[in-house]
Amino acid sequence: xxxxxxxxxxxxxxxxxxxxxxxxxxxxxxxxxxxxxxxxxxxxxxxxxxxxxxxxxxxxxxxxxxxxxxxxxxxxxxxxxxxxxxxxxxxxxxxxxxxxxxxxxxxxxxxxxxxxxxxxxxxxxxxxxxxxxxxxxxxxxxxxxxxxxxxxxxxxxxxxxxxxxxxxxxxxxxxxxxxxxxxxxxxxxxxxxxxxxxxxxxxxxxxxxxxxxxxxxxxxxxxxxxxxxxxxxxxxxxxxxxxxxxxxxxxxxxxxxxxxxxxxxxxxxxxxxxxxxxxxxxxxxxxxxxxxxxxxxxxxxxxxxxxxxxxxxxxxxxxxxxxxxxxxxxxxxxxxxxxxxxxxxxxxxxxxxxxxxxxxxxxxxxxxxxxxxxxxxxxxxxxxxxxxxxxxxxxxxxxxxxxxxxxxxxxxxxxxxxxxxxxxxxxxxxxxxxxxxxxxxxxxxxxxxxxxxxxxxxxxxxxxxxxxxxxxxxxxxxxxxxx
Amino acid sequence: xxxxxxxxxxxxxxxxxxxxxxxxxxxxxxxxxxxxxxxxxxxxxxxxxxxxxxxxxxxxxxxxxxxxxxxxxxxxxxxxxxxxxxxxxxxxxxxxxxxxxxxxxxxxxxxxxxxxxxxxxxxxxxxxxxxxxxxxxxxxxxxxxxxxxxxxxxxxxxxxxxxxxxxxxxxxxxxxxxxxxxxxxxxxxx
Numbered sequence: 001x002x003x004x005x006x007x008x009x010x011x012x013x014x015x016x017x018x019x020x021x022x023x024x025x026x027x028x029x030x031x032x033x034x035x036x037x038x039x040x041x042x043x044x045x046x047x048x049x050x051x052x053x054x055x056x057x058x059x060x061x062x063x064x065x066x067x068x069x070x071x072x073x074x075x076x077x078x079x080x081x082x083x084x085x086x087x088x089x090x091x092x093x094x095x096x097x098x099x100x101x102x103x104x105x106x107x108x109x110x111x112x113x114x115x116x117x118x119x120x121x122x123x124x125x126x127x128x129x130x131x132x133x134x135x136x137x138x139x140x141x142x143x144x145x146x147x148x149x150x151x152x153x154x155x156x157x158x159x160x161x162x163x164x165x166x167x168x169x170x171x172x173x174x175x176x177x178x179x180x181x182x183x184x185x186x187x188x189x190x191x192x193x194x195x196x197x198x199x200x201x202x203x204x205x206x207x208x209x210x211x212x213x214x215x216x217x218x219x220x221x222x223x224x225x226x227x228x229x230x231x232x233x234x235x236x237x238x239x240x241x242x243x244x245x246x247x248x249x250x251x252x253x254x255x256x257x258x259x260x261x262x263x264x265x266x267x268x269x270x271x272x273x274x275x276x277x278x279x280x281x282x283x284x285x286x287x288x289x290x291x292x293x294x295x296x297x298x299x300x301x302x303x304x305x306x307x308x309x310x311x312x313x314x315x316x317x318x319x320x321x322x323x324x325x326x327x328x329x330x331x332x333x334x335x336x337x338x339x340x341x342x343x344x345x346x347x348x349x350x351x352x353x354x355x356x357x358x359x360x361x362x363x364x365x366x367x368x369x370x371x372x373x374x375x376x377x378x379x380x381x382x383x384x385x386x387x388x389x390x391x392x393x394x395x396x397x398x399x400x401x402x403x404x405x406x407x408x409x410x411x412x413x414x415x416x417x418x419x420x421x422x423x424x425x426x427x428x429x430x431x432x433x434x435x436x437x438x439x440x441x442x443x444x445x446x447x448x449x450x451x452x453x454x455x456x457x458x459x460x461x462x463x464x465x466x467x468x469x470x471x472x473x474x475x476x477x478x479x480x481x482x483x
Numbered sequence: 484x485x486x487x488x489x490x491x492x493x494x495x496x497x498x499x500x501x502x503x504x505x506x507x508x509x510x511x512x513x514x515x516x517x518x519x520x521x522x523x524x525x526x527x528x529x530x531x532x533x534x535x536x537x538x539x540x541x542x543x544x545x546x547x548x549x550x551x552x553x554x555x556x557x558x559x560x561x562x563x564x565x566x567x568x569x570x571x572x573x574x575x576x577x578x579x580x581x582x583x584x585x586x587x588x589x590x591x592x593x594x595x596x597x598x599x600x601x602x603x604x605x606x607x608x609x610x611x612x613x614x615x616x617x618x619x620x621x622x623x624x625x626x627x628x629x630x631x632x633x634x635x636x637x638x639x640x641x642x643x644x645x646x647x648x649x650x651x652x653x654x655x656x657x658x659x660x661x662x663x664x665x666x667x668x669x670x671x672x673x
Contacts (some may be wrong), residue, residue: 015646147634154638159646172505174564177571190564195557201550207634215630218608222668223616234622293546319624322631325546334547342554349561369581480570 012163019156020357025382026135027153028354030146032386033132034202035347038332038340040129041091042455044122046445047394049453051120052111053092059256062086065094065114066252066271072116073098074277078106084271090337095119124394127404136405140213147210153203160192160357167193177481181363188356191349198346199353205330235323237300237309241280247303249276250283254305262307263287269296282308289314293334294324355383377426381419384430384470389415391437391463395444431473438467489542496535497556501563503528532556591650598650602657603640607633609664617671 036043045051057065066084073079073096080101087094094110108116134142161167171193175186192199220231229239250273259266270286281303286296294313302308310316313324328334332343358379365372389411396402415433419426442463451457469476507524535556540548615629644653 011646011648015642018645019641151634151638152641154634155641155645158638159642168508168511172508172564172567174568175571176568177573179574179576181576191561194560194564197553198557203638204631204634207638208631211634212630215608215611215633219612219615219626219629222612223672231626234626291544291547293550317621317623319621319627323623323627329550335543335551339551339554342558345558346554363576367576367579369579370583481572 009163009165012159016156016159016163017361019152019159020354021361023149023152023156024354024358025379026149027156028351028358028382029135029386030132030149030153030206031347031351031354032390033128034206035344035351036128036390037132038343038347040125040331041088042337042340042459043125043128044091044093045453046456046459047122047124047398048120049449049456051093052109052117054087054094054110054112054114055092057086057094059253059260061114062256062268062271063253065110065116066273067249068114068116069096069098069108070249070273070276072096072108073106076106078104079276082273082276086267086269086271088269090340123401123404124397127393127397127408128390130405131408136408143210144214145210147207147212147214150203150207150210154200154207157192157196157199157203161196164189164193177477179363179367181360181367184356184359184363188353188360192353195346195349199350201329202347202350205326208326209330235320237284237298237311238282240275240282242275243278243280244275245279247277247279247281250281250301250303251305252283255283255285255299255301258301258305258307259285259287259299263297266297292324293328294321295328295334296324358383374420377419377422378416380427380430381415384427384434385412385415385419388430388434388437391434391441395437395441398444398448428474431470435467435470435473438463438470440467442467486542489538493535493538493542493552494555494559496531496538497552497559498563500528500531500535500556501560503531504560505563594650595644598653598657599641599644602654602661603644604637605661606640606657606664607636609661609668610636613664613668616668 062084066082069084070079070082073082076098078098078100081099083097085095085097096108096110096116097105098107099105107119109119111117130136133146135145136142137145167189170186170189173186174190176183216228216231220226220228224230233239252271256268259268266287266289268285269288270284272284273281274284275281283301283303285299285301287299289295289297292314297314298311299307300309300311311324312320314321332339335342362372362376362379366376389408392411393402393404393407396407397404415430419430422429442460445456445460445463449456451460503524507521507528510524511521536549536552538548539552539555542548543551611629611633613629614632615625618625618628620628640653640657644650647653
């Protein structure tokens with residue numbers, strides 16, 4: 001057996017702690033939002049249970065709706081690129097998104113009769129997405145920063161694993177109670193070790209997704225003489241040309257016929273008309289690939305319906321197959337609702353690891369006679385305060401169109417200040433605040449939007465149970481110890 | 484066979500693997516190490532884990548089945564550990580006071596940050612780009628593996644810099660890798 005020196009372990013523990021102290025807060029927010037977003041389809045239904053639904057589309061329906069989408073986008077002056085997202089089993093809603101190429105965009109829902117209607121906005125889901133994808137920073141910078149934090153998370157996972165001397169001896173041991181450090185350390189280590197492959201996969205794919213733009217720019221500079229389009233085309237196929245002369249709409253019907261011949265029985269999941277209704281236009285169609293991790297295959301057509309390119313996410317080169325797997329592996333979109341629930345649970349586990357990691361560091365400081373009281377309160381405010389803030393913003397957005405991002409930063413600042421003022425009462429107050437916020441959210445949702453969709457009802461019940469558990473946290477602990 | 488039956492069998496396999504691992508773990512630590520009674524149990528647990536993985540792959544295809552096996556296995560194991568949680572009475576720590584640690588130089592902190600963040604990234608991107616442009620593989624495979632290598636190598640650089648109190652070895656290694664990989668990329672691209 002390989003003997004690991006104590007000096008090595010000490011160095012790893014030191015490095016692991018240093019990474020956690022410096023970056024733990026942001027990593028916690030990313031893990032929390034990521035766990036929430038694994039259920040994005042269900043939360044979309046929950047946020048707007050009354051949005052129009054549509055199911056089972058024939059090829060003729062798709063052709064007709066896509067034609068209407070293009071015409072509507074042209075009327076609205078946003079027909080540079082038009083994206084038609086088909087309904088799925090998990091989200092039976094069809095949406096159209098169109099952008100003008102200068103930063104403006106519009107979107108619509110499609111009702112059961114195939115007409116485009118004003119989109120039922122989901123501002124809370126979009127806020128959580130903005131926080132997870134960009135940390136609310138504008139432009140690509142936020143995305144790069146998120147990618148950097150994914151890389152730091154990977155470094156933290158590796159140092160945490162190497163710091164663990166008793167990985168086998170403690171493999172099945174979980175103690176709750178005792179000293180604060182021991183209880184947190186057991187939780188941190190057990191979740192960390194048993195779910196290690198998931199944590200590594202999510203951190204690596206998140207890091208690649210965040211840094212992809214930056215890596216492409218550098219790669220384009222070096223390998224493609226600064227031509228970013230060429231670098232992108234190597235993976236995403238030919239790009240639409242800049243010939244802006246007007247042209248008739250693309251022949252979607254012919255493209256769907258080609259797909260039916262080449263890939264019999266396959267379902268279309270998305271149609272994107274790039275540089276729509278110009279001489280430079282092309283159409284990218286995604287089709288479902290159920291037994292593949294990539295979940296989709298992409299085909300690119302000329303406006304007349306000629307197949308130009310096939311991505312090969314399911315049967316292409318090793319590189320393209322790996323490329324196709326990155327996003328589904330990160331978000332857990334390759335196995336239906338059950339897998340999403342597993343992802344949400346494992347994501348929550350990663351969030352608990354980050355939270356307990358901070359608790360361990362703070363408890364160790366206290367044990368060593370150097371308590372960091374202010375930092376302890378701020379950490380408590382972050383751990384319990386962030387989910388409470390998400391719940392408060394969701395409740396407010398149900399009743400009024402508030403600015404979500406500004407509200408988030410204001411509430412985050414307020415919770416940190418309040419925690420510093422609350423003194424030793426901060427932990428109990430923060431847990432109660434979270435419980436109250438979750439109960440308030442469930443009640444507001446039911447009172448305002450009613451009880452209609454079973455998914456929305458399930459989420460409301462889950463919020464209520466979690467809220468009551470957070471409110472009864474102290475009593476629950478006492479009950480467990482009495483047993 | 485329907486996917487539901489595959490799933491049930493695979494879940495049973497994962498659970499069996501976890502239970503046998505636990506029995507092996509119990510015996511191993513009673514014996515003072517993974518010897519004696521623990522070995523056959525560990526072998527059986529490993530065999531069940533492989534059997535479960537094969538069932539997931541057979542039911543859902545290898546691409547989806549393998550990650551499903553790992554993820555459900557992790558959840559089952561942790562669920563089992565939760566059922567065996569030892570609840571102890573709360574123990575308050577004794578209040579201690581210790582002299583504050585000597586203040587660390589901010590310059591060293593900044594240098595560590597720069598070494599891990601800038602030089603580590605330069606080395607990682609250097610190697611990633613070299614691989615993406617020069618590896619003897621198809622263009623798309625080179626690009627994707629090169630892109631995946633960048634965060635992996637950078638995280639290794641961050642881990643090393645965070646764990647090692649010295650800074651000179653990392654500075655030399657990262658600068659050297661960045662310079663050599665950039666030179667190799669440029670030299671071979673002419």
